[in-house]
Amino acid sequence: MDTTKEIGTEQDGKRVVAMDIALKVGLLEKCEEHGCVYDAMNDFALEDAFRFADTLMAQSDPSVDVFVGNRRRLHHVIENIRSGMPNCCPDCFYAKQKE
Numbered sequence: 095m096d097t098t099k100e101i102g103t104e105q106d107g108k109r110v111v112a113m114d115i116a117l118k119v120g121l122l123e124k125c126e127e128h129g130c131v132y133d134a135m136n137d138f139a140l141e142d143a144f145r146f147a148d149t150l151m152a153q154s155d156p157s158v159d160v161f162v163g164n165r166r167r168l169h170h171v172i173e174n175i176r177s178g179m180p181n182c183c184p185d186c187f188y189a190k191q192k193e
Contacts, residue, residue, distance in 0.1 A: 107160040110173040113152070114157070119143045122176065125183035132183055133176040143172045 107138050113131065116122040150158045153175050160176040161168045 108167070108171050109175065111157055111160060112147075112168070112175045115143050115147050115172060116175050119146050121172070122179070125186060127187040128183050130183040130185060131179070133179040133181045135181050140173065144169055147172060 113122065114137075115131040117124060117131070119133055119137050119139045121143045122131050123134040147158065148165060151161070151163065151165055151168065158168060
């Protein structure tokens with residue numbers, strides 16, 4: 095595997111972990127109808143996400159192994175996970191516009 099592809103795969107893995115944490119604490123939400131993940135606009139959940147991530151690290155949970163114990167990096171990815179995300183499900187939004 096070439097190095098660029100390896101780095102991309104690792105970054106994707108980190109993003110998946112951060113997204114999972116963000117969904118569990120309500121930082122992100124997932125539309126039950128369309129499966130779209132969007133920003134829940136819940137800034138208070140960011141601290142919850144950091145605490146949950148720290149707990150996973152402290153417990154050596156395999157889900158955070160991709161961060162190799164680097165809490166700062168995990169926090170950074172969680173903090174930026176909402177970047178560029180819509181604040182509602184686009185499919186639901188456009189469906190309402192057509193009504």
